[in-house]
Amino acid sequence: xxxxxxxxxxxxxxxxxxxxxxxxxxxxxxxxxxxxxxxxxxxxxxxxxxxxxxxxxxxxxxxxxxxxxxxxxxxxxxxxxxxxxxxxxxxxxxxxxxxxxxxxxxxxxxxxxxxxxxxxxxxxxxxxxxxxxxxxxxxxxxxxxxxxxxxxxxxxxxxxxxxxxxxxxxxxxxxxxxxxxxxxxxxxxxxxxxxxxxxxxxxxxxxxxxxxxxxxxxxxxxxxxxxxxx
Amino acid sequence: xxxxxxxxxxxxxxxxxxxxxxxxxxxxxxxxxxxxxxxxxxxxxxxxxxxxxxxxxxxxxxxxxxxxxxxxxxxxxxxxxxxxxxxxxxxxxxxxxxxxxxxxxxxxxxxxxxxxxxxxxxxxxxxxxxxxxxxxxxxxxxxxxxxxxxxxxxxxxxxxxxxxxxxxxxxxxxxxxxxxxxxxxxxxxxxxxxxxxxxxxxxxxxxxxxxxxxxxxxxxxxxxxxxxxxxxxxxxxxxxxxxxxxxxxxxxxxxxxxxxxxxxxxxxxxxxxxxxxxxxxxxxxxxxxxxxxxxxx
Numbered sequence: 001x002x003x004x005x006x007x008x009x010x011x012x013x014x015x016x017x018x019x020x021x022x023x024x025x026x027x028x029x030x031x032x033x034x035x036x037x038x039x040x041x042x043x044x045x046x047x048x049x050x051x052x053x054x055x056x057x058x059x060x061x062x063x064x065x066x067x068x069x070x071x072x073x074x075x076x077x078x079x080x081x082x083x084x085x086x087x088x089x090x091x092x093x094x095x096x097x098x099x100x101x102x103x104x105x106x107x108x109x110x111x112x113x114x115x116x117x118x119x120x121x122x123x124x125x126x127x128x129x130x131x132x133x134x135x136x137x138x139x140x141x142x143x144x145x146x147x148x149x150x151x152x153x154x155x156x157x158x159x160x161x162x163x164x165x166x167x168x169x170x171x172x173x174x175x176x177x178x179x180x181x182x183x184x185x186x187x188x189x190x191x192x193x194x195x196x197x198x199x200x201x202x203x204x205x206x207x208x209x210x211x212x213x214x215x216x217x218x219x220x221x222x223x224x225x226x227x228x229x230x
Numbered sequence: 231x232x233x234x235x236x237x238x239x240x241x242x243x244x245x246x247x248x249x250x251x252x253x254x255x256x257x258x259x260x261x262x263x264x265x266x267x268x269x270x271x272x273x274x275x276x277x278x279x280x281x282x283x284x285x286x287x288x289x290x291x292x293x294x295x296x297x298x299x300x301x302x303x304x305x306x307x308x309x310x311x312x313x314x315x316x317x318x319x320x321x322x323x324x325x326x327x328x329x330x331x332x333x334x335x336x337x338x339x340x341x342x343x344x345x346x347x348x349x350x351x352x353x354x355x356x357x358x359x360x361x362x363x364x365x366x367x368x369x370x371x372x373x374x375x376x377x378x379x380x381x382x383x384x385x386x387x388x389x390x391x392x393x394x395x396x397x398x399x400x401x402x403x404x405x406x407x408x409x410x411x412x413x414x415x416x417x418x419x420x421x422x423x424x425x426x427x428x429x430x431x432x433x434x435x436x437x438x439x440x441x442x443x444x445x446x447x448x449x450x451x452x453x454x455x456x457x458x459x460x461x462x463x464x465x466x467x468x469x470x471x472x473x474x475x476x477x478x479x480x481x482x483x484x485x486x487x488x489x490x491x492x493x494x495x496x497x498x499x500x501x502x503x504x505x506x507x508x509x510x511x512x513x514x515x516x517x518x519x520x521x522x523x524x525x526x527x
Contacts, residue, residue: 051438074442081440091435095249108441110235152439 002062003029003160003191004050009059009069011045011215019045021215023059027193029159032186034202035195036226037212043195046212047164050193051083052076064159081109084153084161088168090145092137092152098124099133102152109156123151127181143174150181154190161185163194172200179205202226235445243452253425254457260421261461261513264414265505269469271410272501275403280492282396286363289392291370292383293356297325299378304354307378311356316369319359328352353380364393411508419516422454426520433524443525450517458513462505469505470498 004027011020019042027033037043048054049061052068061069068079092101099120106116124130127147137145146166153161163182167175179201186192196202202209202225209224210217219227247254295307304322311320323331329352333340360369366389374382426433436446477491 077437077440077442077445079440080438085438091431091438093432093435104435105439107238108436108439108445110232110445112232112234156440 002026003031003064004193005060005062006049007060009049009056009061011042011049011054012057019215020049020056020212023212023215023217025210025217025220027191029191030186030189032183032192032207033194034207034209034224035193035212036197036202036209036228037218038228039197041212042215043212044164047162047193047195050160050162051080051085081156082158082160084150084156084158086146086149086153086161086163086166088165090137090142090149090169092145092148094137097134097136098129098140098148101137101148102155105152105155119155120151123155126154126184127151141174142170143177146170146174146178147181150178150185154185159191161190161192163192163196165195165197167196167198167201175201199226199228239448240452242449243456246449246453247456250425250429253421253428257421257425257457257513257516258461260417261414261458261509262464264410264417265462265509266465266468268407268410268414268508269465269501269505271403271407272504273469273473273497275407276497276501277492278399278403281490282399284490285392286396287359289360289363289366289389290384291358291360291366291373293358293373293379294353294381294383295355295378296380297351297353299354303378307376308356310376310378311358311373314369314372316360316365316372317358318361319357321357323355323357325350325352325354328355363389414508415512415515419512419519422457422513422516423520426450426517426524430524433521437525446525447518447521450521451514454513454515454517455510456513457517458509458511459506461513462502462509466502466505469501470494473498 004025006023006025009020009023010018012018023046035043035046045054049056050063050068052071056069059069060067063079064082066079071079093104096104102120102123103116106119111119121130121133124133127150129144129147129151132140132144137148140148146169150161150166161182166182167178170178175198182192182194183205206223206225208222209219209226211219211224211227293307293311295304299307308320308322311317326347329343329346329350332352333343336342358369358373360366366384370382370384373379433446474494477494480491
């Protein structure tokens with residue numbers, strides 16, 4: 001069954017920039033997909049459409065059976081609860097502890113305290129950060145901060161994890177560590193879509209590769225390679 | 231909404247005050263200063279209003295009967311006057327009392343009138359007050375037509391001028407208060423906007439993990455209300471003590487009995503409630519107005 005379906009998706013920004021032109025993509029539940037391509041080719045827009053930070057100008061986007069391009073404003077929060085998003089700059093709240101940052105995502109969907117504590121500890125264990133639960137983000141390394149962000153993304157059991165350059169700010173060794181964490185999550189059945197510039201990872205951990213160039217899909221290969229020099 | 235969610239919003243609202251320490255301080259200070267100015271004006275306005283009312287209440291109509299009028303005529307006229315719908319108060323002043331008052335008004339020289347008691351030249355009279363001071367003129371005309379009334383006196387020109395002035399004073403005060411309240415609201419909304427711009431990151435994350443707009447707004451609502459209430463406390467204290475001192479000073483030191491200030495109670499209570507209400511309202515309004523911009527992610 002298809003988790004994500006995009007049909008003839010176009011995106012033009014109000015300033016006239018055409019970011020995507022006629023994208024057709026099908027992604028099945030449980031897949032691991034890299035999204036690659038030169039800077040400014042439309043990767044970010046492609047990713048943002050999936051959690052409805054941007055709306056397509058034309059075309060259909062169906063995620064898990066719901067047409068998110070036509071979704072009414074007030075249903076967006078509920079749609080986002082089924083999607084975990086991870087960013088290059090982590091986006092943690094600096095004044096909250098590791099535990100609070102992860103628990104935050106559950107409080108927001110009005111989970112009870114009884115549910116929150118065991119679940120947060122469980123995901124912190126999964127990303128190997130249980131011992132840092134009381135630390136503040138500042139006291140952690142970049143890789144650890146990104147693992148907290150991943151823990152927050154998966155705490156509500158989403159069907160889909162979207163990672164926008166999750167290793168962009170990290171050294172190669174730490175990047176590999178983050179990659180392993182994402183692979184772990186993928187093995188448990190969660191679909192992972194990862195936009196990346198990391199040639200090493202893409203070429204060493206072979207997965208499906210979607211390459212976007214000038215707003216179009218240039219390649220879509222199972223077990224593909226990075227294919228760019230940068 | 232679940233009770234646990236309500237307590238969460240309250241907790242978050244309180245916590246955020248502390249977390250954003252300096253910004254909270256800035257917003258609360260803005261509320262404090264504007265409410266203090268507003269409070270001073272309110273006190274001034276209420277006292278002027280009180281003074282104006284006191285002066286207006288003193289506008290009265292003096293109705294004189296014929297010197298030779300007998301008891302029966304007096305009773306009849308009194309009955310007629312009391313029937314007039316605009317009349318609020320009808321007081322009978324017998325001629326003997328009229329003479330006493332006249333003597334008193336001349337002070338020590340009142341002795342000159344001694345001996346007039348036997349052949350009192352003053353007529354029996356009534357003092358009539360209208361229901362609203364503005365009705366005085368028309369009421370006087372009606373009284374004129376009552377049988378047995380010889381003369382009707384009221385300070386026609388003076389009352390007209392007085393009402394013209396008091397109406398202007400009222401308008402000016404109302405305009406001032408409205409203008410001040412608006413300035414206060416924009417000043418506070420701006421300060422709060424700064425605190426929220428600093429927190430758009432937090433709002434963005436809340437939206438990304440699937441918080442509804444309502445959920446995001448509630449802690450800001452609580453925070454805004456708390457800032458408004460906190461900001462109102464100092465002005466209330468200053469105004470209450472300041473006013474207590476002022477009334478005391480006017481009564482004890484200046485002994486200006488004609489400067490009739492409103493008493494502390496219930497004025498202090500009214501002002502406190504008004505300031506708390508305005509504080510909470512502008513806090514909440516400023517907070518929600520500012521957060522609105524960031525909810526469209």
